[in-house]
Amino acid sequence: MEHEIRAFAPATVANFGPGFDVLGVALREPGDRVLIRRREGSGIELVSITGDGGRLPRDAASNTAGIAAAAVLKRAGVETRLEIEVEKGLPLGSGLGSSAASAAASAWAVNRLLGDPLGEVPLVEACLDAESAVSGRHADNVAAAILGGVVLVRSVDPLHVVRLPVPAGLALAVVTPEFELETRRARTVLPKEIALGSAVLNQANLAGLVAALHSGDLDLMSRCFEDRLATPFRAPLIPGAVAVMRAARHAGALGSGISGSGPTIFALCEGERAAARAAESMMDAFREAGHASSAAVSPISPVGAREEPES
Amino acid sequence: MEHEIRAFAPATVANFGPGFDVLGVALREPGDRVLIRRREGSGIELVSITGDGGRLPRDAASNTAGIAAAAVLKRAGVETRLEIEVEKGLPLGSGLGSSAASAAASAWAVNRLLGDPLGEVPLVEACLDAESAVSGRHADNVAAAILGGVVLVRSVDPLHVVRLPVPAGLALAVVTPEFELETRRARTVLPKEIALGSAVLNQANLAGLVAALHSGDLDLMSRCFEDRLATPFRAPLIPGAVAVMRAARHAGALGSGISGSGPTIFALCEGERAAARAAESMMDAFREAGHASSAAVSPISPVGAREEPES
Numbered sequence: 277m278e279h280e281i282r283a284f285a286p287a288t289v290a291n292f293g294p295g296f297d298v299l300g301v302a303l304r305e306p307g308d309r310v311l312i313r314r315r316e317g318s319g320i321e322l323v324s325i326t327g328d329g330g331r332l333p334r335d336a337a338s339n340t341a342g343i344a345a346a347a348v349l350k351r352a353g354v355e356t357r358l359e360i361e362v363e364k365g366l367p368l369g370s371g372l373g374s375s376a377a378s379a380a381a382s383a384w385a386v387n388r389l390l391g392d393p394l395g396e397v398p399l400v401e402a403c404l405d406a407e408s409a410v411s412g413r414h415a416d417n418v419a420a421a422i423l424g425g426v427v428l429v430r431s432v433d434p435l436h437v438v439r440l441p442v443p444a445g446l447a448l449a450v451v452t453p454e455f456e457l458e459t460r461r462a463r464t465v466l467p468k469e470i471a472l473g474s475a476v477l478n479q480a481n482l483a484g485l486v487a488a489l490h491s492g493d494l495d496l497m498s499r500c501f502e503d504r505l506a507t508p509f510r511a512p513l514i515p516g517a518v519a520v521m522r523a524a525r526h527a528g529a530l531g532s533g534i535s536g537s538g539p540t541i542f543a544l545c546e547g548e549r550a551a552a553r554a555a556e557s558m559m560d561a562f563r564e565a566g567h568a569s570s571a572a573v574s575p576i577s578p579v580g581a582r583e584e585p586e587s
Numbered sequence: 588m589e590h591e592i593r594a595f596a597p598a599t600v601a602n603f604g605p606g607f608d609v610l611g612v613a614l615r616e617p618g619d620r621v622l623i624r625r626r627e628g629s630g631i632e633l634v635s636i637t638g639d640g641g642r643l644p645r646d647a648a649s650n651t652a653g654i655a656a657a658a659v660l661k662r663a664g665v666e667t668r669l670e671i672e673v674e675k676g677l678p679l680g681s682g683l684g685s686s687a688a689s690a691a692a693s694a695w696a697v698n699r700l701l702g703d704p705l706g707e708v709p710l711v712e713a714c715l716d717a718e719s720a721v722s723g724r725h726a727d728n729v730a731a732a733i734l735g736g737v738v739l740v741r742s743v744d745p746l747h748v749v750r751l752p753v754p755a756g757l758a759l760a761v762v763t764p765e766f767e768l769e770t771r772r773a774r775t776v777l778p779k780e781i782a783l784g785s786a787v788l789n790q791a792n793l794a795g796l797v798a799a800l801h802s803g804d805l806d807l808m809s810r811c812f813e814d815r816l817a818t819p820f821r822a823p824l825i826p827g828a829v830a831v832m833r834a835a836r837h838a839g840a841l842g843s844g845i846s847g848s849g850p851t852i853f854a855l856c857e858g859e860r861a862a863a864r865a866a867e868s869m870m871d872a873f874r875e876a877g878h879a880s881s882a883a884v885s886p887i888s889p890v891g892a893r894e895e896p897e898s
Contacts, residue, residue, distance in 0.1 A: 298791045430795045430811065431788075438798055438807065468783060475786035475816060477742075480609040482790045483797045484741045487749055490801035496749065500741065505786060
């Protein structure tokens with residue numbers, strides 16, 4: 277049995293296209309890294325966190341890496357001592373699944389240290405415990421961070437996740453403006469009820485998008501990407517959002533939307549070159565709206581949380 | 588060029604599973620038949636209608652067969668005289684797409700008489716003109732009646748229909764109680780707005796159902812079949828509906844729901860034998876609720892409207 281392991285879990289785009297609360301997608305990079313040591317005894321210690329500017333709680337019971345680790349131990353019925361080092365590669369409050377990535381890397385690492393007692397679904401459930409504690413009970417980030425690829429969260433309670441196929445060569449551009457948006461605020465702007473007609477149009481798009489993922493029909497994918505459940509209400513919270521999404525489309529993206537609860541805007545593209553072009557246009561649009569931004573380009577990764585060789 | 592043709596279009600189940608207003612499915616039988624003659628001159632005459640108990644309008648401009656025929660002529664830019672005989676095989680107001688079947692058989696036949704000037708999408712649009720005139724602007728019945736199989740109406744205006752794959756061997760039981768339900772009444776009970784959470788759960792099911800149609804995962808199909816948009820509101824209009832749907836499930840159906848706007852209840856089953864068993868249980872349940880009913884069992888048909896050899 278290993279006594280120390282390094283693991284990585286990637287950034288994820290939740291609320292992918294018309295899949296509000298149900299579709300999540302994994303990037304290859306960036307992501308969060310953990311180093312976890314198992315020792316005799318009990319208790320979870322968060323030894324260090326780097327890359328967060330000192331903003332995350334150092335208490336293991338309040339940090340998603342610590343909560344997820346505890347949830348894995350509990351589900352596996354194991355008592356042991358864990359020392360966790362977290363290296364944040366994802367900005368906080370950006371809509372790229374930062375809390376989910378820390379949880380997924382930590383849960384995956386602890387499970388491996390224990391000899392993989394938990395299957396994938398219980399592992400996602402452990403991460404969901406952590407996610408629920410900090411940003412709401414939705415599983416599209418954590419499921420994608422553990423499983424990789426494109427995942428459909430068919431049900432949260434009980435958890436039922438369906439992996440969807442991903443046509444080869446798809447890439448994402450994610451562009452994060454230099455301001456934060458609190459997840460809770462992004463939640464409060466959502467209406468409690470929506471027009472039945474909007475629900476129908478939205479589910480028609482989602483159905484088309486799922487069909488396109490299966491068939492590889494990129495034209496269909498492009499036609500089905502509009503979201504009516506969350507985007508119209510959240511876009512006004514993000515200065516320039518509409519212009520940025522339009523810029524992505526004009527630059528050739530198959531689709532664009534708010535990543536998670538924002539403020540990151542993502543674009544789905546045919547290949548990394550196209551994604552890089554879209555990212556440039558999107559940064560320009562944010563700049564015109566008065567905000568500097570940073571961008572990343574990544575293929576959709578078929579793999580989620582994974583062991584990280586020592587660098 | 589032919590001057591006379593017989594055509595058939597099948598019954599269809601609209602609002603298939605969680606696909607309110609967007610998913611339609613074609614049966615092989617029963618359906619409506621038309622005989623159409625082309626002559627010199629102009630004007631459309633509805634020569635005869637049988638099987639409707641004298642209840643349908645005899646005026647070609649008020650009957651879906653006549654309206655659809657006129658719409659095909661108009662789209663094709665052809666002026667000619669048409670004489671139409673309609674043989675109704677479908678009960679009216681039953682939720683089996685009776686108006687759509689007459690429109691589809693007629694539109695298909697006229698298009699063939701003209702040498703097939705219209706492709707499939709304009710042909711569905713011609714039928715949609717007829718459907719809009721009598722039962723509302725939804726395309727899930729007419730698209731399935733023309734195209735066969737399982738169709739996703741991604742958008743009505745402009746019309747965008749996506750064919751979905753159908754795993755081999757699936758069959759439908761359709762059980763029609765002996766009372767009618769006016770489509771308009773079934774529409775008025777629908778709420779104008781629904782809870783955002785219901786929309787999310789519903790679209791998650793629809794996404795799972797589409798994935799299951801692609802992958803052939805019948806267990807997934809079965810888990811994704813519940814509708815939250817229309818069924819909870821319409822079931823109370825149909826005495827016994829909940830018990831009938833439950834009976835279908837208990838008899839082994841993969842799923843069950845209200846066909847179109849009802850009162851027919853359908854069940855999706857693995858094969859015709861299973862569908863026949865489900866139909867028996869469903870008829871029993873209707874009887875217990877005080878209503879006689881009639882049932883039909885059919886495979887999902889990959890073909891919609893088609894030429895009918897003279898019998």
